[in-house]
Amino acid sequence: MKKHTVIVVDDQKSVRSMIKRWIESDPNWEVIGEANNPYEARDLIIEKQPEVMTLDVHMPGMDGIVFLKKLLPQYPMPVIMFSSSTTEGAGITLEALEAGAFDYVTKPIGTQESLVEAKEDLISKLYESLNYNVSPSANSQKTNSFDSNYKRSKPTFKRKFILIGSSTGGTTALRKLLDEVDETFPPILIAQHMPENFTALFAQRLNSDLKVHVKEAKDKEILQKGNVYIAPGNYHLGIQKLGNDHYTRIFQTDKKNGHRPSVDVLFESAAEQDLACECIGIILTGMGSDGATGLLKLKNKGCLTIGQNKESCVVYGMPKVAYELGAVTYQVPLEEMIEKIKEIASL
Structure with a gap:
């Protein structure tokens, strides 16, 4: 052989x-x-x-x-x-x-x-x-397939949270995706497979380049629109409701699917808090299966879910498992994902 x-x-x-x-x-x-x-x-x-x-x-x-x-x-x-x-x-x-x-x-x-x-x-x-995928469309220049009037439109977000999971290829994919996010977007929580030291620096680099405020999440931070919260390396990120407000939850239980932070843990925390109907769940490029079962739990409880398509993934692993499991409502290329989010924002 x-x-x-x-x-x-x-x-x-x-x-x-x-x-x-x-x-x-x-x-x-x-x-x-x-x-x-x-x-x-x-x-x-x-x-x-x-x-x-x-x-x-x-x-x-x-x-x-x-x-x-x-x-x-x-x-x-x-x-x-x-x-x-x-x-x-x-x-x-x-x-x-x-x-x-x-x-x-x-x-x-x-x-x-x-x-x-x-x-x-x-x-x-x-x-x-x-x-x-040697030359995914995710690594190509941004397309202008949508007219400028549509791009300038401000969506009305009925969904209060956007949850994103990613792994291999995710640092580049997240940068491209978040580049089109502005202060009108609801709080975005991200579980990217990454070790300690890396996540804080990654958040700092994004924060310096993007229109929105990006930070490594701390425990019990109130979730605010126009802000992006990245799970710290070696910790899980969840969401919790305290009174009338929603907060981050940072904790260090066992690894799940071999990962901490785990995408499944992030998705499941929203499902367990009965927030699925208020969320858009997104799974991006990455190896393995982390996030698939959590995304399905969200979808079954009313969450609108998006998976990155094969052609734009560096590795079509996590989105593939989620899609085959029936957890993905919409499968789209990375470069069209923000437009899909705007399209479904008021649903």
């Missing part, structure tokens, strides 16, 4: 050797080349034509971000970044994702548990990269 192929790019030989051992511990994968800088990597890609590349962001001669921007337009392929969990590492990784990287693995901190976790994460993402 032919094995799937990877090249490993890192300036430290010991790290390359470790990653190679991890990859080749799975009989379906082999490392067909190693490079310690982007120039060697470029030559290897041309010669070997690997299916996937792992890439460190800190390398001599050319950093990983510049390399990605130069490489991917010519050789589109899934690139899995190796990132440190520091704030600096998180910032560079977010840049890499915006530059077109497929996903990232957080470098282990040296404990046996972190080594096992990083290895399992890498193998999982290698397999998911085989479903990578």
Whole structure:
């Protein structure tokens, strides 16, 4: 049986050797080349034509971000970044994702548990990269398929909350989606699979670029329109009613579907509070199935639900499972999603 192929790019030989051992511990994968800088990597890609590349962001001669921007337009392929969990590492990784990287693995901190976790994460993402949509319409320029008068119209929101779940490819998808959101929108709660340090920085970057206020959610914040609340890494985000107001709920119960924050937990919290009829639930690109059962619970209680379509997803995993489960009311391309939200806002 032919094995799937990877090249490993890192300036430290010991790290390359470790990653190679991890990859080749799975009989379906082999490392067909190693490079310690982007120039060697470029030559290897041309010669070997690997299916996937792992890439460190800190390398001599050319950093990983510049390399990605130069490489991917010519050789589109899934690139899995190796990132440190520091704030600096998180910032560079977010840049890499915006530059077109497929996903990232957080470098282990040296404990046996972190080594096992990083290895399992890498193998999982290698397999998911085989479903990578190399040129999704989500990564294309925004379309102008709707006339300007329609775009300028201010919807009347009868639905009081918008709940969004996303994973692989979600950082880019969320940026594109939220770019068209303004202060007239109801509060938006987001569960994006992302570790600690990453979520606060991601929220800060969005907040500096978008028209609405984006923040990493804190516990018991009153939900206000024109605000976006991102679940903090390693914590679940929920919604709760206290008196006549609705608040965020931040808590740290067990992981669900292997994730904390979990999309299912966010969706289920609204269903349990009998808020489904007041919500629009959205599931975006991502690997796995997190969010599908929660979205179905919302839909069954009167929530209007939207799933990102296959063609615009980086990975059509979470939306696919939700759609096949019957949890998706409307399946649309990412670039048409805001218009769909406006269309159904008053329902």
